[in-house]
Amino acid sequence: MKILAIETSCDETSVSIVIDGRVKSNIVASQAFKLHAQYGGVVPEVAAREHVSVIIPTINLALKQAKIKLANIDCIAVTKGPGLATALMVGVDTAKALGLALHKPVLPINHLEGHIYANFAGQFKISNLKSKIFPAIILTVSGGHTFLTEMKGHGQYRLLGETLDDAAGEAFDKTARMVGLGYPGGAQLSKLAEQGNPAAFDFPRPMIKSDNFAFSFSGLKTAVLYKIQSLGAQRSALIPDLAASVQAAIVDVLIAKLEKAIIRYKPKTIMLGGGVAANKLLRKRFQILASRFQIQSSIPSFEYCTDNAAMIGLAAHYRLKNKKAKFPASFSAQPNLPLK
DSSP states (O other), X not given: XXXXXXXXXXXXXXXXXXXXXXXXEEEEEEOIXXXXXXXXXXXXXXXXXXXXXXXXXHHHHHHHHHTOOGGGOOEEEEEEEXXXXXXXXXXXXXXXXXXXXXXXXXXXXXXXXXXXXGGGSSTTOOSOHHXXXXXXXXXXXXXXXXXXXXXEETTEEEXXXXXXXXXXXXXXXXXXXXXXXXXXXXXXXXXXXXXXXXXXXXXXXXXXXXXXXXXXXXXXXXXXXXXXXXXXXXXXXXXXXXXXXXXXXXXXXXXHHHHHHHHHHOOSEEEEESGGGGOHHHXXXXXHHHHHHTOEEEXXXXXXXXXXXXXXXXXXXXXXXXXXXXXXXXXXXXXXXXXX
Protein backbone atom coordinates (compact mmCIF):
# COMPACT_ATOMS: atom_id res chain seq x y z
CA MET A 1 0.00 0.00 0.00
CA LYS A 2 1.44 3.34 -1.11
CA ILE A 3 0.22 6.20 1.08
CA LEU A 4 0.68 9.94 0.62
CA ALA A 5 0.19 11.59 4.02
CA ILE A 6 -0.45 15.28 4.73
CA GLU A 7 -0.06 17.10 8.08
CA THR A 8 -0.99 20.79 8.55
CA SER A 9 -2.44 20.93 12.07
CA CYS A 10 -0.33 23.85 13.32
CA ASP A 11 2.81 25.54 11.95
CA GLU A 12 4.48 22.69 10.09
CA THR A 13 3.56 21.79 6.53
CA SER A 14 4.53 18.16 6.14
CA VAL A 15 4.10 15.49 3.47
CA SER A 16 5.30 11.90 3.68
CA ILE A 17 5.26 8.83 1.47
CA VAL A 18 4.76 5.59 3.42
CA ILE A 19 4.96 2.33 1.46
CA ASP A 20 3.99 -0.92 3.19
CA GLY A 21 4.68 0.62 6.60
CA ARG A 22 8.08 2.05 5.69
CA VAL A 23 8.75 5.78 5.56
CA LYS A 24 10.19 6.60 2.15
CA SER A 25 10.16 10.38 2.57
CA ASN A 26 9.14 12.84 5.26
CA ILE A 27 9.36 16.50 4.28
CA VAL A 28 8.68 19.12 6.95
CA ALA A 29 8.49 22.83 6.16
CA SER A 30 8.48 24.61 9.53
CA GLN A 31 7.20 28.15 9.99
CA ALA A 32 8.22 28.67 13.63
CA PHE A 33 11.36 30.77 13.26
CA LYS A 34 10.55 32.15 9.83
CA LEU A 35 7.11 33.59 10.56
CA HIS A 36 5.84 33.19 14.11
CA ALA A 37 8.82 34.07 16.34
CA GLN A 38 8.19 37.80 15.85
CA TYR A 39 4.66 37.39 17.26
CA GLY A 40 5.67 35.25 20.24
CA GLY A 41 3.41 32.39 19.12
CA VAL A 42 1.54 30.85 16.22
CA VAL A 43 -0.85 33.19 14.39
CA PRO A 44 -3.52 30.94 12.80
CA GLU A 45 -4.16 33.09 9.72
CA VAL A 46 -0.45 33.47 9.02
CA ALA A 47 0.04 29.71 9.42
CA ALA A 48 -2.81 28.92 7.02
CA ARG A 49 -1.50 31.27 4.32
CA GLU A 50 1.94 29.69 4.55
CA HIS A 51 0.44 26.19 4.31
CA VAL A 52 -1.33 27.25 1.10
CA SER A 53 1.93 28.66 -0.26
CA VAL A 54 4.12 25.61 0.34
CA ILE A 55 1.80 22.57 0.31
CA ILE A 56 2.16 21.74 -3.42
CA PRO A 57 5.98 22.15 -3.51
CA THR A 58 6.18 20.00 -0.36
CA ILE A 59 4.08 17.27 -2.01
CA ASN A 60 6.30 17.35 -5.08
CA LEU A 61 9.46 17.13 -2.98
CA ALA A 62 8.11 14.18 -0.97
CA LEU A 63 7.23 12.32 -4.18
CA LYS A 64 10.62 13.07 -5.69
CA GLN A 65 12.52 11.90 -2.61
CA ALA A 66 10.47 8.68 -2.46
CA LYS A 67 11.00 8.15 -6.21
CA ILE A 68 7.32 7.60 -6.89
CA LYS A 69 4.77 9.27 -9.17
CA LEU A 70 1.56 10.77 -7.84
CA ALA A 71 -0.48 8.50 -10.12
CA ASN A 72 0.97 5.43 -8.35
CA ILE A 73 -0.31 6.44 -4.91
CA ASP A 74 -3.01 4.08 -3.55
CA CYS A 75 -4.40 6.19 -0.71
CA ILE A 76 -4.19 9.71 0.70
CA ALA A 77 -4.11 10.19 4.48
CA VAL A 78 -4.59 13.58 6.11
CA THR A 79 -4.75 15.05 9.60
CA LYS A 80 -8.40 15.83 10.38
CA GLY A 81 -7.76 17.26 13.86
CA PRO A 82 -7.16 18.37 16.50
CA GLY A 83 -5.34 21.57 15.64
CA LEU A 84 -5.87 25.09 14.31
CA ALA A 85 -9.04 25.20 12.21
CA THR A 86 -7.67 27.27 9.32
CA ALA A 87 -4.43 25.29 9.21
CA LEU A 88 -6.23 21.93 9.23
CA MET A 89 -8.52 23.07 6.40
CA VAL A 90 -5.57 23.53 4.05
CA GLY A 91 -4.46 19.92 4.46
CA VAL A 92 -7.99 18.50 4.37
CA ASP A 93 -8.98 20.46 1.26
CA THR A 94 -5.74 19.52 -0.50
CA ALA A 95 -6.23 15.83 0.31
CA LYS A 96 -9.82 15.92 -0.92
CA ALA A 97 -8.79 17.63 -4.17
CA LEU A 98 -6.07 15.04 -4.79
CA GLY A 99 -8.45 12.20 -4.04
CA LEU A 100 -11.03 13.57 -6.44
CA ALA A 101 -8.50 14.20 -9.22
CA LEU A 102 -6.76 10.83 -8.85
CA HIS A 103 -9.87 8.77 -7.99
CA LYS A 104 -8.12 7.62 -4.80
CA PRO A 105 -9.61 7.12 -1.32
CA VAL A 106 -8.91 9.75 1.36
CA LEU A 107 -8.44 8.57 4.95
CA PRO A 108 -8.83 11.17 7.75
CA ILE A 109 -6.45 10.58 10.68
CA ASN A 110 -6.42 11.91 14.24
CA HIS A 111 -3.28 13.95 14.90
CA LEU A 112 -2.97 12.45 18.40
CA GLU A 113 -3.09 8.94 16.98
CA GLY A 114 -0.29 10.03 14.69
CA HIS A 115 1.93 10.89 17.66
CA ILE A 116 1.41 7.35 18.94
CA TYR A 117 2.38 5.84 15.59
CA ALA A 118 5.57 7.89 15.45
CA ASN A 119 6.82 4.98 17.56
CA PHE A 120 6.25 2.60 14.65
CA ALA A 121 8.72 4.29 12.32
CA GLY A 122 11.09 1.34 12.32
CA GLN A 123 10.99 0.06 15.89
CA PHE A 124 8.34 -2.64 15.56
CA LYS A 125 9.11 -4.51 12.34
CA ILE A 126 7.74 -7.81 13.54
CA SER A 127 4.83 -9.88 12.26
CA ASN A 128 2.84 -10.70 15.40
CA LEU A 129 2.46 -7.17 16.75
CA LYS A 130 -0.54 -7.79 18.98
CA SER A 131 1.05 -10.46 21.18
CA LYS A 132 4.43 -8.72 21.31
CA ILE A 133 3.47 -5.12 22.06
CA PHE A 134 -0.07 -4.81 23.39
CA PRO A 135 -1.46 -3.78 25.76
CA ALA A 136 0.62 -0.62 25.76
CA ILE A 137 0.55 2.59 27.79
CA ILE A 138 1.35 5.75 25.87
CA LEU A 139 2.39 9.05 27.46
CA THR A 140 1.70 11.84 24.95
CA VAL A 141 3.19 15.23 25.81
CA SER A 142 3.08 18.32 23.61
CA GLY A 143 2.36 22.03 23.64
CA GLY A 144 -1.37 21.43 23.43
CA HIS A 145 -1.88 18.01 24.99
CA THR A 146 -0.77 15.90 27.93
CA PHE A 147 -2.47 12.55 28.46
CA LEU A 148 -2.05 8.85 29.21
CA THR A 149 -3.68 6.26 26.96
CA GLU A 150 -4.05 2.51 27.15
CA MET A 151 -3.74 0.90 23.72
CA LYS A 152 -5.08 -2.66 23.59
CA GLY A 153 -4.49 -3.06 19.86
CA HIS A 154 -4.30 -1.04 16.67
CA GLY A 155 -7.03 1.59 16.76
CA GLN A 156 -8.15 0.53 20.25
CA TYR A 157 -7.67 3.36 22.75
CA ARG A 158 -8.82 4.11 26.27
CA LEU A 159 -8.06 7.49 27.81
CA LEU A 160 -6.66 7.05 31.32
CA GLY A 161 -6.13 10.69 32.19
CA GLU A 162 -5.36 14.08 30.70
CA THR A 163 -4.50 17.61 31.76
CA LEU A 164 -7.24 19.52 33.52
CA ASP A 165 -5.86 22.86 32.36
CA ASP A 166 -2.48 23.55 30.71
CA ALA A 167 -0.36 21.03 28.83
CA ALA A 168 3.20 20.28 29.91
CA GLY A 169 4.57 21.74 26.69
CA GLU A 170 2.67 24.96 27.34
CA ALA A 171 4.26 25.18 30.79
CA PHE A 172 7.69 24.94 29.13
CA ASP A 173 6.80 27.57 26.52
CA LYS A 174 5.21 30.02 28.99
CA THR A 175 8.20 29.77 31.34
CA ALA A 176 10.51 30.46 28.41
CA ARG A 177 8.46 33.53 27.53
CA MET A 178 8.56 34.77 31.14
CA VAL A 179 12.36 34.78 31.10
CA GLY A 180 12.56 36.38 27.66
CA LEU A 181 13.53 33.42 25.49
CA GLY A 182 10.90 34.13 22.85
CA TYR A 183 9.17 31.59 20.60
CA PRO A 184 9.50 28.67 20.26
CA GLY A 185 10.92 28.68 23.77
CA GLY A 186 10.38 25.19 25.17
CA ALA A 187 13.39 23.68 23.41
CA GLN A 188 15.57 26.67 24.35
CA LEU A 189 14.50 26.34 27.99
CA SER A 190 15.42 22.64 28.01
CA LYS A 191 18.84 23.42 26.58
CA LEU A 192 19.45 26.06 29.26
CA ALA A 193 18.34 23.55 31.89
CA GLU A 194 21.38 21.41 31.08
CA GLN A 195 23.55 24.16 32.61
CA GLY A 196 21.42 24.64 35.72
CA ASN A 197 20.80 23.07 39.11
CA PRO A 198 17.42 21.25 39.19
CA ALA A 199 17.31 21.55 42.99
CA ALA A 200 17.87 25.33 43.03
CA PHE A 201 14.15 26.11 43.33
CA ASP A 202 11.52 23.92 44.95
CA PHE A 203 8.57 24.22 42.59
CA PRO A 204 5.29 22.37 43.21
CA ARG A 205 4.57 19.03 41.54
CA PRO A 206 0.80 19.41 40.93
CA MET A 207 -1.33 16.28 41.47
CA ILE A 208 1.74 14.05 41.72
CA LYS A 209 0.24 12.19 44.69
CA SER A 210 -3.34 12.01 43.41
CA ASP A 211 -4.77 8.54 42.87
CA ASN A 212 -5.88 9.29 39.31
CA PHE A 213 -4.04 9.93 36.05
CA ALA A 214 -5.03 13.57 35.58
CA PHE A 215 -2.45 16.33 35.14
CA SER A 216 -2.43 20.03 36.01
CA PHE A 217 0.29 22.56 35.24
CA SER A 218 -1.44 25.94 35.72
CA GLY A 219 -0.41 26.12 39.39
CA LEU A 220 3.20 25.42 38.46
CA LYS A 221 3.13 28.27 35.94
CA THR A 222 1.82 30.65 38.60
CA ALA A 223 4.52 29.58 41.07
CA VAL A 224 7.19 30.15 38.43
CA LEU A 225 5.82 33.62 37.67
CA TYR A 226 5.92 34.65 41.33
CA LYS A 227 9.44 33.28 41.72
CA ILE A 228 10.68 35.18 38.66
CA GLN A 229 9.14 38.40 39.98
CA SER A 230 10.87 37.91 43.33
CA LEU A 231 14.35 37.44 41.84
CA GLY A 232 14.78 41.06 40.77
CA ALA A 233 18.22 41.90 39.42
CA GLN A 234 19.45 38.34 39.98
CA ARG A 235 17.03 36.92 37.45
CA SER A 236 19.32 36.78 34.41
CA ALA A 237 22.09 34.93 36.26
CA LEU A 238 19.62 32.40 37.66
CA ILE A 239 17.76 31.53 34.45
CA PRO A 240 19.62 28.18 33.95
CA ASP A 241 18.76 27.13 37.53
CA LEU A 242 15.18 28.26 37.02
CA ALA A 243 14.94 26.30 33.76
CA ALA A 244 16.38 23.16 35.34
CA SER A 245 14.04 23.39 38.33
CA VAL A 246 10.93 23.88 36.19
CA GLN A 247 11.95 21.03 33.91
CA ALA A 248 12.53 18.73 36.90
CA ALA A 249 9.08 19.53 38.31
CA ILE A 250 7.32 18.80 35.02
CA VAL A 251 9.21 15.58 34.33
CA ASP A 252 8.71 14.35 37.91
CA VAL A 253 4.93 14.61 37.46
CA LEU A 254 4.93 12.95 34.03
CA ILE A 255 7.04 10.00 35.17
CA ALA A 256 5.12 9.57 38.44
CA LYS A 257 1.81 9.30 36.56
CA LEU A 258 3.28 6.87 34.06
CA GLU A 259 4.66 4.73 36.88
CA LYS A 260 1.21 4.55 38.50
CA ALA A 261 -0.26 3.46 35.17
CA ILE A 262 2.36 0.72 34.80
CA ILE A 263 1.63 -0.61 38.29
CA ARG A 264 -2.14 -0.57 37.80
CA TYR A 265 -2.47 -1.80 34.20
CA LYS A 266 0.69 -3.91 33.77
CA PRO A 267 1.30 -3.16 30.08
CA LYS A 268 3.71 -5.11 27.90
CA THR A 269 5.06 -1.89 26.39
CA ILE A 270 5.28 1.80 27.22
CA MET A 271 5.62 4.47 24.55
CA LEU A 272 6.32 8.19 24.47
CA GLY A 273 4.88 10.65 21.96
CA GLY A 274 4.48 14.35 21.17
CA GLY A 275 6.85 17.27 20.77
CA VAL A 276 8.02 17.18 24.41
CA ALA A 277 9.17 13.58 23.80
CA ALA A 278 12.30 15.25 22.40
CA ASN A 279 13.19 16.50 25.90
CA LYS A 280 16.42 14.79 26.97
CA LEU A 281 15.58 14.53 30.67
CA LEU A 282 12.15 13.05 29.94
CA ARG A 283 13.66 10.50 27.55
CA LYS A 284 16.28 9.52 30.13
CA ARG A 285 13.79 9.16 32.98
CA PHE A 286 11.41 7.23 30.70
CA GLN A 287 14.13 4.71 29.86
CA ILE A 288 15.17 4.37 33.50
CA LEU A 289 11.55 3.64 34.43
CA ALA A 290 11.26 1.01 31.70
CA SER A 291 14.46 -0.67 32.89
CA ARG A 292 13.29 -0.69 36.50
CA PHE A 293 10.07 -2.47 35.56
CA GLN A 294 11.84 -4.60 32.93
CA ILE A 295 9.28 -3.57 30.36
CA GLN A 296 9.53 -2.95 26.61
CA SER A 297 9.73 0.73 25.73
CA SER A 298 9.76 2.94 22.67
CA ILE A 299 10.67 6.57 22.13
CA PRO A 300 10.39 8.11 18.64
CA SER A 301 13.59 9.39 17.09
CA PHE A 302 13.87 13.17 17.32
CA GLU A 303 12.66 13.75 13.75
CA TYR A 304 9.34 12.05 14.54
CA CYS A 305 8.65 13.85 17.85
CA THR A 306 7.53 17.13 16.32
CA ASP A 307 4.55 17.36 13.96
CA ASN A 308 5.23 15.40 10.78
CA ALA A 309 3.32 13.55 8.09
CA ALA A 310 5.20 10.25 8.47
CA MET A 311 3.35 9.55 11.71
CA ILE A 312 0.04 10.24 9.91
CA GLY A 313 1.00 7.86 7.12
CA LEU A 314 1.99 5.17 9.61
CA ALA A 315 -1.31 5.52 11.49
CA ALA A 316 -3.11 5.14 8.16
CA HIS A 317 -1.02 2.09 7.24
CA TYR A 318 -1.91 0.22 10.42
CA ARG A 319 -5.58 1.18 10.19
CA LEU A 320 -5.67 -0.23 6.65
CA LYS A 321 -3.66 -3.31 7.58
CA ASN A 322 -5.95 -4.13 10.49
CA LYS A 323 -9.15 -3.31 8.58
CA LYS A 324 -10.00 -0.38 10.86
CA ALA A 325 -9.91 2.27 8.15
CA LYS A 326 -13.07 4.28 7.48
CA PHE A 327 -13.40 6.31 4.30
CA PRO A 328 -16.25 8.77 4.95
CA ALA A 329 -18.06 10.12 1.92
CA SER A 330 -17.64 13.57 3.42
CA PHE A 331 -15.60 14.97 6.30
CA SER A 332 -14.20 18.28 7.48
CA ALA A 333 -11.49 19.56 9.79
CA GLN A 334 -12.23 19.10 13.50
CA PRO A 335 -10.09 21.43 15.67
CA ASN A 336 -11.16 19.72 18.93
CA LEU A 337 -11.18 16.11 17.74
CA PRO A 338 -10.72 13.68 20.66
CA LEU A 339 -8.79 10.42 20.42
CA LYS A 340 -11.16 7.45 20.25
